[in-house]
Amino acid sequence: MIDVVHIVLFTFLAVIAIAIIRLRDLFAAVMLMGIFSLLSASLFTVMDAVDVAFTEAAVGAGISTILMLATLSLTTSKESTLYQRPQPLALIAVVLTGAALVFATFDMPRYGDPAAPIHHHVADHYIEDTDAEIGVPNMVTAILASYRGYDTWGETTVIFTACVGVLLLLGGGRTYYRWRHRDDPAAESDGP
Amino acid sequence: MIRHVILRALSKLLIPLIMLFALYVQFHGDYGPGGGFQAGVIFGAAIILYALMFGLETAQRVFPPRVLEFLVAFGVLLYGSVGIDTIFLGGNFLDYGVLAHDAVHGQHLGILLVELGVGITVAAVMATIFFLFAGRGRRDV
DSSP, rough: OOHHHHHHHHHHHHHHHHHHHHHHHHHHHHHHHHHHHHHHHHHHTTOOHHHHHIIOOOOOOIIIIHHHHHHHHHOOOOOOOOOOOOHHHHHHHHHHHHHHHHHHTTTTTTTOOOTTTTGGGGHHHHHHHHHHTTOOOOHHHHIIIIHHHHHHOOOOHHHHHHHHHHIIITTTTTHHHHHHHTTGGGGSSSSO | OOOHHHHHHHHEEEEEHHHHHHHHHTTTTTTTOOOOHHHHHHHHHHHHHHHHHHHHHHHHHHOOOOHHHHHHHHHHHHHHHHHHHHHTTOOTOOOOGGGSSSSSHHHHHHHHHHHHHHHHHHHHHHHHHHHHHHHHHOSSO
């Protein structure tokens, strides 16, 4: 039964991915990408990865859709098409890479296989000792914030760095300037 | 700014609930799915919805860009200072066990503070990035 759900969801994902590639209307493409994220979130939920599903639904379907719509409102919502001659070399490279990736999946353990290597490195320790060492019922939080606290700190720093980058590129002190002079019509334009 | 009465009335009703849900996800992350990152994104989404409904200027009066920029750095610093604190208390970096008299209590406290730091940074970053994008083209969303 659960396999049927998996197959249906994966089919929808593939169909939507092809539709996104074919579409020239970027507005519709952004909407479809939101749906794609929501479907991925349902897929994660079916696979019992609720925390990941939560993140995917909030970030993929929510925030990134809004940010891409904001970008479209600054640029244009039509993809500019430029006809190019078919390039056989590019096609060969793509087919070869795809074939190599598919070939690599044959070596992967089956989904949910208890003998898979990933379940025998530190996972046993986490599952057995989290309750005694951390005492937090949600094991994912215990791993993210405590066992892997250093990684999570790195992730937070990445988000911080992204924000600094956007501030330097788009902000340039103008936002604050404009806000401070919001009642001053002379400062209507770009600021300092 | 959007003038549709139904949208405005509904969003007035929804924004406090979204913020409350973000706080629930933040502080219930130890017991259920969620945590600082998800909570920050949801809180940021509430701020963005407010900006979409009531205009960028109004939103920036409620959440001034200066304060948001301060919070962006404050969350990371909160996370890092918990780690430094554990070093001073005799543990390793981010080894929360030494934060309280009992190792498990220390872990609880450390996870709470660290997740709070992540939540503050993520919420402020999302709002800041949206304000920058939205404020670039027009004066009003």
